[in-house]
Structures are given as C-alpha cells and as structure tokens.
Amino acid sequence: MSGARDNPYLAHLPPNQRGAGGPSGSGGNDPAAREPLYGFMPRRVKADQVRKALDHDLNAFTKQPHSAQYKKILEMRRKLPVYGQMDEFYEMFSKNQIIVMVGETGSGKTTQIPQFVAYSDLPHTRGKLVACTQPRRVAAMSVAKRVADEMDVQLGRQVGYSIRFEDMTEPGTTFLKYMTDGMLLREAMNDPNLDRYSTIILDEAHERTLATDILMGLLKALAKKRSDLKIIIMSATLDALKFQKYFGLTEEGAAPLFKVPGRTHPVEVFYTQEPEPDYVEAAIRTVLMIHRAEDPGDVLLFLTGEEEIEDACRKIKLEADDLVNQDPDSVGPLVCIPLYSSLPPQQQQRIFDAPPAARPGGPPGRKVVVSTNIAETSLTIDGIVYVVDPGFSKQKVYNPRIRVESLLVSPISKASAQQRAGRAGRTRPGKCFRLYTEKDFMSELEEQTHPEILKSNLANTVLELVKLGIKDLVRFDYVDAPAPETLMRALELLNYLAALDDEGNLTPLGAIMAEFPLDPQLAKMLIVSPEFKCSNEILTITAMLSVPNVWIRPNNQRREADAAKALLTVPDGDHLTLLNVYNNYVQNKHDKNWTWTHYLSARALAQADNVRAQLQRSMERFDVDLVSMTDERKLYVNIRQALVCGFFMQIAHKEGEKGNYLTVKDNQVVALHPSCGLDTQPEWVIFNEFVLTTRPYIRMVSDIRPEWLFEFAASYFDLASFPDGETKRALQRIMNKRAGKAGGRVDAGSSDVRDAKKRKKNK
C-alpha cells in the first residue's frame, strides 16, 4: 500500500517532496497555511506534525477557523498525562497492529487516544471510521459530546455515537464513532470483517462484559485476516498482562503495552483488626465514626441492594440526629442519600446536591451516599473523600444444570475493592475504610471479578456466534472459555427452538431470530406469532417482557399499589395482564398522571414503547406480518399457544393441593410467585422466570392446555426422553387421550416460518 497514493494532501506535491513533512513558515502560497494536515501520511504520522495541526488556525477536519472555546479546551488537554506521551504513542501505534493500553482514572485515554488515532489513520480521507466501544450507553454519549467539543465540531457530524435506539452519526461524514460494545457486535453480525473501520478501540476491557469478551475473540481472528486493521485494548492495570498474552499474535510474543499514569489523589486504606460479624451494623458504625472524628468531606458507603440501603439510610439518619440532640456542637448536620438503579432519575440526581449547610457557628455538614455497585463504575460522585467498603456485592451466578441465573451476596474481588477505594481520591486525598482484615484481603479475595461470560446463560451469545459464522464454539479462542455444559445447554435450547439443526448449523429461522435484540425464546415466539393471528399482541408482550418491572410498590403504600394492580389484572395469566397494562397506557397517554395514579413506572412503560417500535421495524424487515383478531376469547387462546412455541421448556405441573408445582423435565419444586395474578391454580402453567429467593418461585405465569405441548413442541415432548415421575404419567394420560382422537397438527416448533409463509402464499 502506498501512503502517497492514498493521501490526497500529497497529490499536488512533486514526488521527491512527498512524505517529507510540509514546509514550515507561513506565506501566501504556503500549502501548509491552508491545509493543517499537509504532509500527513496515513499511519506514518509523527507527534510533531499532530501538535502543529492542533495549533493550526484552521480545524484540520473542517478547514474552518477554530473557535475561542477550542483554544481553551486545548490548554486543558495539554495537561492530561496521556498528552505528554504523544511521541511514544505514535511510535508504538505505527509499528504495531495491536496495542494493549493501561491508564488509570484521569489519564485522559478515553477522550484523547481515539483523536490521536484519527490523526494517524486519517479515516475521513479513506471512507473509514475509527470506533471506540464503551460498556455503557451514557458513557458513549457523554464522551462523544466531550470529544466533539474538543475537536470543535458538531456532535453527530465528524464525531458521533451509536447506541441502541439512537444513531447519532452521519454516514460519509462521521469518522470517529463512540458506541456501545453490544452495538459493534451487532454490526459484526452483518459485516464480519468490520470493513468500515480502520482502527477499533475496546475501552474498559477489564470490565469483561459479554460483548467485549466476544469482540476480543472476533478481533483477534480478524487481525490475522485484515492486516490493515489496528486494534487497541484499553484496560485497568491489573488485567494488562492477560490481554497482552492473549493478543500476542506469535507463540511466545505478547502485544506491546502502552502505559499512562493516572491523575488521582492518594487514598489511605484502613482495615479492621478482626473480621466483622455483621457488615451492615459495622458499616453504620463506621459512617458515624467518620462523621464524629474526621475532617469535612463526603462519604460513600457500598451496600448490596435496595432494601439494605433504605434500611441503613434510616438508621444512619436516626443515630446522627441522636448525636446532634445530645450535643449540638459535636457534629454538623448529615444527609443520607440512597442510590440504586431502580430509583427514579430525579431521586438519583440528589447525589449531586451540595452537603447540608452548617448551623451558624457549628461544625460543617456532611453528605453520605449509600449505594450499590452502581457507584463503582457507572456513576461518579465528586467530593467523595471517605469510602466505606464492607467487601460485598450481589453477583450473578448461573447454574447450567437447571438453567437458572440468580443473585447472591458474595465477597467482591481485589480489583473491585481497589476501584471502590479509588472513588475517595477524585478531588483530593482520601481515606478508605475496609470492613475486613488485611489478611482476608490478601488471601481470601479473588484477584478479578469473574467475567460475565462465565456467569451467564449463553443462549443468546451462542446464537450470535453461530450467526457470525463461528463453527466450532467449543474451540473458539475465548479470553476465558465458558464451561462446556453452559455451551451444551445453549446449543440444546437453540436446537429445540429450531434455530439450529441437528448438526449445529443455523436454520433460516435461526438467522432471523439472531437479528432480533431478544432472548431466543422471545424471538421465536414473536416470529411464529403471525401463524396464530396475534403477532400484534405478542409484539406488545415481548416488549413488556424485555423491560424492567413496570409495577411500583412503595413500602408505605403497598395496599394502594396492590389495589391499583388488581384493577388491571387479567385472571387468565400475567402475560395477558402485561398486554392489558400496555394497551391502557397507550389509551391514557394524554393523561400525565395516569401512570402515577396506577402505581406504574412511566420510565419502564416508555422504554417498552421504544422497544416495541424497534421490534416492529425488525418484523417489517423480515416480513413477519403484524396481525390481530377480533374474537377476544379466541385471541386469548392463541396468545397462550404462541407463548408455548417459545417457552415450552418452561412448563410446570401442579402437584397436590398445597400450591406446589413441579417443573417439567427438571422436576424442581416451585411455587407461584406472590405477584402472580392468576385467580386459580391451573394444572398446567407456562412461566417466564424462575427466581430463587426465600424459596424457588416461578414468575410471569399463564394457564395453558397440556395438549398444546404435543401440538407445538412435539420434539421436546417426546415422552421417551422424560424422566419417570408424576409429570410424565400426567402427560402420558393426555397423550393416550389424544391418540384416541384422529389427526394431529404440524409441530410449529420445528417448522420454518418462511417456508410456512410461502406455503400460505402459494395457496
């Protein structure tokens, strides 16, 4: 590849001057005065050239004069640690295809490195883009905005972002794109070579999200195929060596490491002398100790969940008030603010309030934020000087045997503890109080939090990988390989859903399922629903099942909330209730108080609306008809039949009269969740969720007819494969009764929808 030929800025130069760098000085005819990128050769750019371009009167990418704001921001950028390493960066970037980069908080890597890359790749001259992925939507949006300001361009033009529901880019103009990792993975499904990109940067790789892990595997393979593609993996320090080894393209070689110092303040860490038997009690005690004895500065306490947090906030407030009552001069006023994701945004904003003002002549006030892990990565609170870390968080665990994900309060990792401590040093030197011993920290805590790929049901991921053309899932080059049983369970499910054939190849149905941003069961149900003349309703139910719980139940208004819920409940099943709630929501959209008076989450319902619209677009794209029927009784039957086509593996059978159910095949004893709206206890039910809390519950439950199981999921309900037991005997009785009657229907579970459509059209 010839740099000179690719670079339009060199075209007007005689060949002997090409690549020599533009002549300096300014004269009327000096091309460098009109062209900031004069003499730049893709991927051979030096830091000196870039510094000159940044100081140029004209914007390198728009050719417009710079704004006054640009100069101000540039001064701030010059102070970032990463800015001082520009020479080193360009040297390493020019010589290597893959770089691993570590930079602590405040190094500026997320905003600066993609810009550095843009000056080297010159993607705008080659119809390419530089991508930088983020695990979270808000990060992608806010970083893109910041970088657009730094580059003095309008957000959505040269610099943009792409997240679900919002594509803030302009094809042909945008050359620097921030995006969620999941979004890039989606793009890879339709463009496996990711040809649009000249460089791909995976930021926050140490968080090890499912999407980032899969992308790392894909990019490693892609690097061998596309020598022009450069890759940068950005991570926290502790994981760097693992990534360097993983991305070493030769047997012994490791990818080079680029290190950027952070710019944070020191944090002094304290441990307890003895293990604490009750971490919540110890945490409250520590917060009050800080309030009495430490200098002014806000406190961040990490707890595990909503209930624990609300409880702790009440207790801290009570005890702090006690202190004031005993001796008004001893301590200042204290506010305690809870923080967790299901809190409405308005209440989340309270964490940014200033601490309470001191009483006249009294000690200064203090703000205490009591938070889940959301404050560890997703939200940053300035002004925190003290962190209290009991060392626990709720973590997802997956049991592939019974296909159940549950949440368990577990000890955090060293990496997580370090991240928490770091939250104390953002504005000035801070202190971190760990409510465990130093010995336990050293010997008991794991180095890293387990990556998501080891803790999740992989049905979705496996379908994506197969769609990406990965044939051998077991031998795919994972950074950390999931348990073979997890992969087997996923393959089995996809085979029963007819997304994969018996050889593990993608079926035409599976190819469509992969295009829907849904769990495979939901995708299957939605795609077959036109056959049941209820795709309009199934679309709504699918959207409602894909968003957080829409019901709000405040502790002090439980009865009112339950009464409001009863008004919208359909006794035939929770799925029909969801449909009813959505339809009522749409009918009452003009009434701003409607969601509030019905104890419904406006946020979740708006999200359902959004998801529904997106899914509807996908349906149109793949010719899945949007149909409905007028006979309501028949409609309710058909909806539940469509449910069976997706969730036939989640059936339970009533055992005895005590309200116990037994799940089919797995034979787990479960109960209907108390939130379930059924007015009777039907013999056969279909459920969406299995939750393990005080006892095993099934949630989102609807009444079904057992005959449907044989009718719509014959291959799964082949009784020869069933373990002996009451469930099998009950199914056997129904089977025998059916055999008495003549005829049978096609198993929709294994038929191909597109063929079915064609058959219909040919009639």
Place this chain on the structure above:
DNA sequence: GAGCACTGC
C-alpha cells in the same frame, strides 16, 4: 405473601 447488583442489543 415477596423483590430488583449492574449493563447491553
């Protein structure tokens, strides 16, 4: 008669 760590498509 009870929950919902956090993301993402």
